[in-house]
Amino acid sequence: MTLLSVEGLTIDLPGRQPGLVEDVSFQVSKGRCTALIGESGCGKTLTSMSILGLLPAAVRVTAGAVWFDGVDLLSCTPRQLRRIRGGPVGMVFQEPMSSLNPTMTVGDQIAEARRLHLGERRGVALARARDLLERVGIPNAARRIGAYPHEMSGGMQQRVMIAAAIACEPRLVIADEPTTALDVTIQAEILALLRDLQRDLDLAVLLVTHDLGVVADFCDEVVVMYAGHIAERTTVDRLFYDPGHPYSSALLAAVPQSGQARSRLTVIPGRVPSAGGFPAGCRFEPRCAHAVEPHCREPQPDAPLGEGHRTRCGRVASGDLTLKGAVRG
Ligand SMILES: Nc1ncnc2c1ncn2[C@@H]1O[C@H](COP(=O)(O)OP(=O)(O)O)[C@@H](O)[C@H]1O
Ligand SMILES: [Mg+2]
Incomplete structure (x- = not known):
């Protein structure tokens, strides 16, 4: 409820x-x-x-x-x-x-x-x-x-x-x-x-x-919020096993795995734009490892991705892009 x-x-x-x-x-x-x-x-x-x-x-x-x-x-x-x-x-x-x-x-x-x-x-x-x-x-x-x-x-x-x-x-x-x-x-x-x-x-x-x-x-x-928008909304299990937004998978990749040297930590390059400096298309596009032109230079609508799962990445929503999850430790 x-x-x-x-x-x-x-x-x-x-x-x-x-x-x-x-x-x-x-x-x-x-x-x-x-x-x-x-x-x-x-x-x-x-x-x-x-x-x-x-x-x-x-x-x-x-x-x-x-x-x-x-x-x-x-x-x-x-x-x-x-x-x-x-x-x-x-x-x-x-x-x-x-x-x-x-x-x-x-x-x-x-x-x-x-x-x-x-x-x-x-x-x-x-x-x-x-x-x-x-x-x-x-x-x-x-x-x-x-x-x-x-x-x-x-x-x-x-x-x-x-x-x-x-x-x-x-x-x-x-x-x-x-x-x-x-x-x-x-x-x-x-x-x-x-x-x-x-x-x-x-x-x-x-x-x-x-x-x-x-x-x-x-x-x-x-x-998952990014630059004032919701990038992805889902269950915790789905987020970890089957993330639906490149920002989510980048956050997962930035989590230190036990035994991993600190220097090998993936950090998302660049920084969160502030309001007023948001890109006209996908707000994550300038930092996204999966961005393609011209698609990602267009605004991305919030789209369903299955039961209780929504994403603001058009590439994931259309099945054009599949992301890597993380194994829960
Ligand atoms: N009182 C305020 N006046 C103007 N801008 C603000 C104020 N509070 C927050 N902001 C701006 O709104 C955005 C979101 O802030 P905030 O909700 O605090 O982010 P978070 O909690 O995710 O770190 C930031 O860009 C911040 O600079
Ligand atoms: Mg805060």
Whole structure:
């Protein structure tokens, strides 16, 4: 069952830059995890922030729709959105300190959410906050509810952020690169925690990541973004075994295989163009190892490639090009 549906989403910088994100459509199903991947600057954060009305001030959604559980989120008032954020939809950001309140104890922050969204009394809410800190693996939870965010390590802060995100029994959690700011060993712990919570609480998750290992371990569906467009949309298995866009296969080739020397790593040559500098044809064409003229100098429509699989590569869609997958390790 579809819980979140993003349909034809277009995000502009009005008067300055149209099409930062253009015609983006995807779904997140109940209890499943959809990954949003792509290099830096492809539009992942704008897409995920637009869902709950958290775009930067100058940036606007100019077309499309976002449906969550039958509610048209783009038509909600700021007040209605505040009831959804931290309630039925939890959010985890890259930088925990940017979203935790530095002047409130972590226990009070979580309890506040329960009071606001569920109408609990302070004592009840604080007891629940302690349970939640325990659930996310914070030692001495009874004592730590009285701590301030700055008294905690980055990994512990991110656990608090996750506790806050799940505090009001959400059905969907949106997590934008939740481990990028953390040490590698801590990253693995936080992801394992998110995965456990997803299973235990039957959460739908939209996970923004640039780590294909995380996608393989954690996610069911995947949306590959390139230069403000969706390049490919498919299941995680299909992506790894039978990718449908040259950008996806280039990302797969760039993943270090165990035992492979670093110098032999394939890196995609060139860089993501910024809005305003998008090629008129396929946006990936200048960097694509499979580009042919004149075909790829034309805009590529988003085309079906089988059940639940879509690509913006006309060569793959027409059967003219078959790509190599990667073996999952
Ligand atoms: N507040 C903003 N004002 C203008 N341009 C922005 C703003 N935020 C992001 N952008 C531009 O939109 C594009 C997509 O950004 P973003 O969604 O942050 O990418 P990602 O999360 O995939 O790295 C980038 O080219 C970025 O420069
Ligand atoms: Mg981002």
